[in-house]
Amino acid sequence: MLFQVKMKVIPPTNLSEEEFSDIKAKEKQYAKELQKAGVWLHLWRVVGLYTNISIFEVEDNAHLHNVLSALPLFPFMEIEVTPLCAHPSSIK
Numbered sequence: 001m002l003f004q005v006k007m008k009v010i011p012p013t014n015l016s017e018e019e020f021s022d023i024k025a026k027e028k029q030y031a032k033e034l035q036k037a038g039v040w041l042h043l044w045r046v047v048g049l050y051t052n053i054s055i056f057e058v059e060d061n062a063h064l065h066n067v068l069s070a071l072p073l074f075p076f077m078e079i080e081v082t083p084l085c086a087h088p089s090s091i092k
Contacts, residue, residue: 001057002041002084003064007077008051025070039067055084 011020034040034056044056058064068079 001060001064003056003058004082005050005056005064005068006080006082007054007071007073008049008079009073010076010078011050012076023072023076028062030070030072032075034067 003078015023031040031043035043039058040054040057042055045051047051056064056067058067064081068074068081071077
């Protein structure tokens with residue numbers, strides 16, 4: 001199943017810059033692992049915002065929930081999920 005996921009990060013005010021940097025480093029590593037595994041297909045930054053638009057390919061809704069909730073930045077995110085399906089006019 002394909003999903004578009006919009007993730008907006010809201011940096012915490014109760015953590016030091018060092019603590020937040022550590023969380024971001026863990027996030028980057030986890031994102032790389034998911035991309036190499038073929039789960040996180042695309043990752044785009046939204047210009048001017050601490051937001052990304054991503055495409056995930058997962059088994060089902062529960063799998064996506066598990067992937068997203070395991071993100072180290074998950075507690076500091078607003079997430080919007082949109083299920084996707086093939087468009088009849090697509091040549092792919």
